[in-house]
Amino acid sequence: MNDEETMDLRLHVWRQKDSKSPGKMVTYRANGISPDMSFLEMLDVVNEELVTAGKPPIAFDHDCREGICGMCSLVINGVPHGPQQGTTACQLHMRHFRHGDEITIEPWRARAFPVIRDLVVDRRSLDRVLQAGGYVSVNTGSAPDANAIPVPQDNAEAAFDAAACIGCGACVAACPNASASLFVAAKAQQLSLLPQGQPEREKRAIHMVEAMDREGFGGCTNHYECEAVCPKGIPVRYIADLNRDFLRSALTSREVKPLPPAVDAEE
Amino acid sequence: MELDGKVPSGPIESLWDDHRFDMKLINPANKRKYRIIVVGSGLAGASAAATLGELGYNVDCFCFQDSPRRAHSVAAQGGINAAKNYQNDGDSVRRLFFDTVKGGDFRSREANVYRLAQISNKIIDQCAAQGVPFAREYGGLLDNRSFGGAQVSRTFYARGQTGQQLLLGAYGALNRQIAAGTVRMHSRVELLDLVLVDGHAKGIITRHLVSGRIARWAANAVVLATGGYGNIFYLSTNAMGCNVTATYRAYRKGAFFANPCFTQIHPTCIPVAGEHQSKLTLMSESLRNDGRIWVPKAVGDGRAAADIPEEERDYYLERKYPAFGNLSPRDISSRAAKEVCDEGRGVGKLGRGVYLDFADAIGRLGEDVIRQRYGNLFDMYEKITGENPYRVPMRIYPASHYTMGGLWVDYNLQSTIPGLHVIGEANFSDHGANRLGASALMQGLADGYFVIADTVAHYIASNPGDVPDTDAAEFREAEQDVRDRIQKLLDVDGSRSVDSFHRELGAIMWEYCGMSRNAEGLQKAIGMIGELRERFWREVSITGENEEFNVSLEKGGRVADFLEFGEVLCYDALNRDESCGAHFREEHQTPDGEAKRNDEAYAYVAAWEFKGVGQKPELHKEPLKFEHVQLATRSYK
Ligand SMILES: Cc1cc2nc3c(=O)[nH]c(=O)nc-3n(C[C@H](O)[C@H](O)[C@H](O)COP(=O)(O)OP(=O)(O)OC[C@H]3O[C@@H](n4cnc5c(N)ncnc54)[C@H](O)[C@@H]3O)c2cc1C
Ligand code: FES
Numbered sequence: 001m002n003d004e005e006t007m008d009l010r011l012h013v014w015r016q017k018d019s020k021s022p023g024k025m026v027t028y029r030a031n032g033i034s035p036d037m038s039f040l041e042m043l044d045v046v047n048e049e050l051v052t053a054g055k056p057p058i059a060f061d062h063d064c065r066e067g068i069c070g071m072c073s074l075v076i077n078g079v080p081h082g083p084q085q086g087t088t089a090c091q092l093h094m095r096h097f098r099h100g101d102e103i104t105i106e107p108w109r110a111r112a113f114p115v116i117r118d119l120v121v122d123r124r125s126l127d128r129v130l131q132a133g134g135y136v137s138v139n140t141g142s143a144p145d146a147n148a149i150p151v152p153q154d155n156a157e158a159a160f161d162a163a164a165c166i167g168c169g170a171c172v173a174a175c176p177n178a179s180a181s182l183f184v185a186a187k188a189q190q191l192s193l194l195p196q197g198q199p200e201r202e203k204r205a206i207h208m209v210e211a212m213d214r215e216g217f218g219g220c221t222n223h224y225e226c227e228a229v230c231p232k233g234i235p236v237r238y239i240a241d242l243n244r245d246f247l248r249s250a251l252t253s254r255e256v257k258p259l260p261p262a263v264d265a266e267e
Numbered sequence: 268m269e270l271d272g273k274v275p276s277g278p279i280e281s282l283w284d285d286h287r288f289d290m291k292l293i294n295p296a297n298k299r300k301y302r303i304i305v306v307g308s309g310l311a312g313a314s315a316a317a318t319l320g321e322l323g324y325n326v327d328c329f330c331f332q333d334s335p336r337r338a339h340s341v342a343a344q345g346g347i348n349a350a351k352n353y354q355n356d357g358d359s360v361r362r363l364f365f366d367t368v369k370g371g372d373f374r375s376r377e378a379n380v381y382r383l384a385q386i387s388n389k390i391i392d393q394c395a396a397q398g399v400p401f402a403r404e405y406g407g408l409l410d411n412r413s414f415g416g417a418q419v420s421r422t423f424y425a426r427g428q429t430g431q432q433l434l435l436g437a438y439g440a441l442n443r444q445i446a447a448g449t450v451r452m453h454s455r456v457e458l459l460d461l462v463l464v465d466g467h468a469k470g471i472i473t474r475h476l477v478s479g480r481i482a483r484w485a486a487n488a489v490v491l492a493t494g495g496y497g498n499i500f501y502l503s504t505n506a507m508g509c510n511v512t513a514t515y516r517a518y519r520k521g522a523f524f525a526n527p528c529f530t531q532i533h534p535t536c537i538p539v540a541g542e543h544q545s546k547l548t549l550m551s552e553s554l555r556n557d558g559r560i561w562v563p564k565a566v567g568d569g570r571a572a573a574d575i576p577e578e579e580r581d582y583y584l585e586r587k588y589p590a591f592g593n594l595s596p597r598d599i600s601s602r603a604a605k606e607v608c609d610e611g612r613g614v615g616k617l618g619r620g621v622y623l624d625f626a627d628a629i630g631r632l633g634e635d636v637i638r639q640r641y642g643n644l645f646d647m648y649e650k651i652t653g654e655n656p657y658r659v660p661m662r663i664y665p666a667s668h669y670t671m672g673g674l675w676v677d678y679n680l681q682s683t684i685p686g687l688h689v690i691g692e693a694n695f696s697d698h699g700a701n702r703l704g705a706s707a708l709m710q711g712l713a714d715g716y717f718v719i720a721d722t723v724a725h726y727i728a729s730n731p732g733d734v735p736d737t738d739a740a741e742f743r744e745a746e747q748d749v750r751d752r753i754q755k756l757l758d759v760d761g762s763r764s765v766d767s768f769h770r771e772l773g774a775i776m777w778e779y780c781g782m783s784r785n786a787e788g789l790q791k792a793i794g795m796i797g798e799l800r801e802r803f804w805r806e807v808s809i810t811g812e813n814e815e816f817n818v819s820l821e822k823g824g825r826v827a828d829f830l831e832f833g834e835v836l837c838y839d840a841l842n843r844d845e846s847c848g849a850h851f852r853e854e855h856q857t858p859d860g861e862a863k864r865n866d867e868a869y870a871y872v873a874a875w876e877f878k879g880v881g882q883k884p885e886l887h888k889e890p891l892k893f894e895h896v897q898l899a900t901r902s903y904k
Contacts, residue, residue, distance in 0.1 A: 013729070015270045016818065017815070018815060020268050024352075032366055034540075034541050034543060035653070035655070036540040036541055036543075036652075037540075037541070038545070038651075039542050040428050041543045041544070041545050041547070044543065044766070045543060047764075048764050048766065048767070051764040051765075051810060051819060052763070052764060052808065054762065054808060054810055055810060056810050056819075057810075057818055059816060059818050061333065062507060063332060063337055063506040063507050063508050064337075064339070064507075065506070065507060065545060065546045065548075066340050066342060066546075066548050066549075066647075068341055068342050068428070068430075069332070069337040069339075069341050069342065069633070070334075070336070070337055070341075071332060071333065071337050071809075075339075080640060084650075087650060091650050091651070093649075093651065093653065093683060095648065095653050116477055116478070116816055117477075117816040120737050122333070122814065123333055123334065124333065124334065124454065126334070127336075127442070127454075130438075130439070130442050131442040131443075132446065132447050133423055133445040133446075134442060135397070135398075135439030135440060135441060135442055135443050136396065136397050136398045136439065138393070138396045138397055139321045140314075140317070140318040140393060140439075140716045140717070140720075141316055141319060141389070141393070141716075141717075142394035142396075143389075143392040143393045143395065144392065144396065145392055146351070146391045146392045146394075146395035146396075146401075146409055147353060147408045147409055149395075150403075150406060150407030150408055151403055151407050152403075152407050153403045153404065153407065155398075156400055156402070156403040156407075159398070159400040160400040160425060160426060160432075163400050163425075163432060163435065164428065166341075166431070167334065167336055167337075182456075190398065190400065191398050194398050194400070196396055196397070196398045197398050203604075209636060230813070233560065236384050264587070
């Protein structure tokens, strides 16, 4: 590849040693970056230089690098997952940047997501919200034949649209209230749209919404920033559906008792 | 020593049922007294931990990601097989069994495969009940498609996200047990060693990836569900964190490693774009239904695809395999692609790629139909390469994808270490020398939901007794070993990154132990790996300390294990002096380049025993008998 095709960039990256230390923005040069690189590969290049110089690399979460595991979580120039719509940070490629660009890279910021190191945050609060009821209670072995309960194709498709959530938390990071409403609504609606999800529908809505509050996520005040950054295009109308389920169950249900707060195992 | 798979005797159709009746049970009230460690939270681990929790055991489940939902299973696209015969197209348990044994090129154990085919149907029931949004037909019933050249439509799918949807189902079941208090989930915690007490697996040593805390965990039994080792090639379709550490550490403690050389290369991945490449993305095999694969006829033809006239193109799969053409099996298509690129006819900047061309299909069906069928795959391709596949042909190249080899297990999925059970991609059990598409998800869930609970109960009932004290000498020593090794990594203080070593190892493996292998190359590779390992321990740079979130240290430990395991893989490939399934030895081919299997000499599982780092491991054989499927040569001509 000839030199004209590569670019030199200046990165401003959030560095923080651990949850207790204060953090700050640090500037790095990323030179000779090829437009074919993914954003994370560009960071790999910077890290390779840091490590070779005996300095600690920039920590960031990633695993699949193909937009499905939900692990990558960078706020790029102020936008969770960066400038390209419907694209996780790991699938964002450097051809969307220009030679000489300055790029800021920060972690997800939310009360419920404490920083672990640099760009890595603790998102177990999302797991705990789902532990409060984001499932159908069916023990292994007790299921009827899969075709015993037909599901209209439209419902199955709509349930899939909701189920496409990868649990990355970009919606929380984008929301001025750090609300997890879109995340919760996606899970609740996936199950509400299917016959298998009906028996626990109301209990599920109440328990998950309560868990969300307990974890320190804010409420939804209709900013719709979540929908704009969601890499899987989950629509905000699911939040309205969730609210309906929540209200109905709050009005009608008697025996729904709040669950005790979920606790993480010691490690 | 001849290994015994401990397959019970009797008619294969009722073998599993009869065996379940013969195995011991544990009284429901007693189950909570027993502690079980499950390492891994992918399809295999999450389903196992949830099921064991439902039964009332006390379960500790571990994963290295920040959430169990992110295990590598999440990335599976195509689908999951089951013998439901919902399409009434002649499918049956027997046919799925038959296809799997044949697809594996007669190197798997019949009884295990039969059980897998039987259980497959219950998996679909279970997942549908959990709310997995499978694709459906207009009438509301489940849809199926034909996958990977199968002659029946038995693959269930959820758009291009079957893995994520099945995993979310299992993760839901797991979450329910976490809330119920039966499962304790430990995320961002990595297994670094297995602990044996009196020869039985009774615990593990872990490192917390955030705090660096080293901890000891004791249990009545240990289940490994830690996935495959395809990342030994550095570039693969696997997630970045996939590793061999858990199974390799168990191997070092005495568990035999079976058929490590059976590694699957997937033909349709996006080619390498440059030396910065960190992983390769799979493009679904379904594209081969409508795309035509070709390269220029002339060596070094630098013209753009559009400028190469029809008569100067070589549609090599259609030419060589007229019956199957572009749908030829994975191993055959992969090797053919390598061959044309080796001849200097590859396309793309680096010359390691072939065209997958949709122009004919678009001409025939129109762009809209193609968009409907493959729209999101085309979008993904464009995102990664910046090229529009509706206008210019896609470029694809084979990449490491799946590992059939794994820890040796018997019919009960127990390794050669009593009490250590291995499930999912981490074991070797069901796919022989080659896995069929949509069968890994099936196997992981069969093991986790429907096999392991019965067989672990049998082990525990046969070996009751208390959970050992983690202050026992065995635990203290294992912890000390782990600490020493971490210290050793930190003490090297060199100036080369872990990644650079991983990349170099990957290049050796790919060159000499990838799509095709020969004795000379394998011997050379063994020498090169040993030498690279020595350099690693002299030159690697791992900054920081143990007591922090330390990415280099985490990776360093994994690559150090790959650097030992690579030799085992090569020794196995060297020993298996035949071509079968994904294992192609250049010395054993027909005049027109087809694989030649040698059933007389190699119809066995090769299980290797650790004999020390840098030492040749000891080979043990489990002979394979084929009583229900006739040994035959695969032919796709
Ligand atoms: C891109 C892609 C597409 C695929 N598509 C299909 C498909 O369509 N159909 C199909 O049948 N198969 C497919 N496969 C194969 C299939 O996805 C895998 O074989 C299967 O999901 C493996 O599941 P598993 O539970 O065994 O392991 P994994 O899902 O890999 O899970 C491993 C678990 O172990 C944990 N772990 C690993 N090491 C350690 C350690 N040392 N300490 C603690 N925890 C550890 C991890 O955190 C993780 O939780 C695909 C594979 C790839 C790469
Ligand atoms: S790394 Fe998996 S979604 Fe980005």
